[in-house]
Amino acid sequence: MKAKNQFSLSSKYWLLILAVICIILMGLSGFADTGKGPLSWVAGYTIVPMQKGINRVGMWMSDLSDNFATLQEVKSENEKLQAKVDELTVENSRLQQEAAELDGYKELFKMHESTGDYPKVGARVIASENNNWFSKFTIDKGENDGIKVDMNVLSGSGLAGIVTEVGPNWSTVSAIIDEKNVSAMMLTSFDKCIVSGDLTLIQDGVLRFEELANNENEVLAGEQVVTSNISSKYLQGLLIGYVSEVSVDANDLTRSGYIIPATDYRKLREVLVITTTKQDVMDRKAGTPDDADNSGTQE
Structure with a gap:
């Protein structure tokens, strides 16, 4: 029971500390925007790099999302092209078979003419x-x-x-x-x-x-x-x-x-x-x- 109360109290302290840190960071951000005073100098070394990092992460995530969308489009287009290639391959095979059969029929026709006396x-x-x-x-x-x-x-x-x-x-x-x-x-x-x-x-x-x-x-x-x-x-x-x-x-x-x-x-x-x-x-x-x-x- 005692351990539970300590854990609960500790969580409250952590929440309070985080709230204070956020307030301080917001204040430092304000000073960084004005560019005046010692606090702005501190903000320049703390908040600004953090903001740049967040911006870079955000841009990277945006590029990654764009690249994923592009990859999906390319994959879909590739599937369509592959289906077309398969269709053309089948059609080409059919045409080659028909051409071979046509050549065979031409030869049979020549044989029919050379043996025309027989039905x-x-x-x-x-x-x-x-x-x-x-x-x-x-x-x-x-x-x-x-x-x-x-x-x-x-x-x-x-x-x-x-x-x-x-x-x-x-x-x-x-x-x-x-x-x-x-x-x-x-x-x-x-x-x-x-x-x-x-x-x-x-x-x-x-x-x-x-x-x-x-x-x-x-x-x-x-x-x-x-x-x-x-x-x-x-x-x-x-x-x-x-x-x-x-x-x-x-x-x-x-x-x-x-x-x-x-x-x-x-x-x-x-x-x-x-x-x-x-x-x-x-x-x-x-x-x-x-x-x-x-x-x-x-x-």
Whole structure:
């Protein structure tokens, strides 16, 4: 109880002392304003520096407030600019994609013109079994669009593959790089050969051709290799690729070598499906029904 009274009395004294100090400081401030007398000299060393310090603190706080407001404005403007940059980035990406698709469609249109004798339907690649080379891939057209098994599939540059399975609105295509014993021929000489692909060779970007007659017909790098007229599944004259290397076999009767595929299977997006099969063409020429049985060992 005694301690409480001492604390209360002490607080009163402190309040009184502070009040007196304030009165003295106010008085000294008045003398400092008049600039006369000894008290003004004391005020000059006490009150004036204190006032200058308070003014500096006040100016610093004001500048800090202004800088904070400016920082907030800059931050808000930066957020707006960043949002605009993000929007333009998305738009640029969309335009680049559309430009790439347009280039793909232009290539398909050229292919359509060069194979104008065959009816076709465009399709988009929607899935693949091999992410790098599209050895088998799925397109977004099927039975509802008139697609059937064994229909040939073209890319913008040449033969891409053949339809092996059909659903209502999708089809599976086996790429030429996954095919064996495809009957082909050199475009300039019509000499026949057999083209085979496998994933080991395609890692080097090539197909293999064999059983080309070793005759007087010269085969140079860049020679076009196309599907032959005796192929049982592929229509005649479809571009498979270009000769990159040729050599004479040990028997000295035949030649073999490698072909660079016309189709880039790493960038396959859109294709053309020829909506007639080799068997349909053969049946029409023979005057037999479309469902006639197919025969032959070479594709």
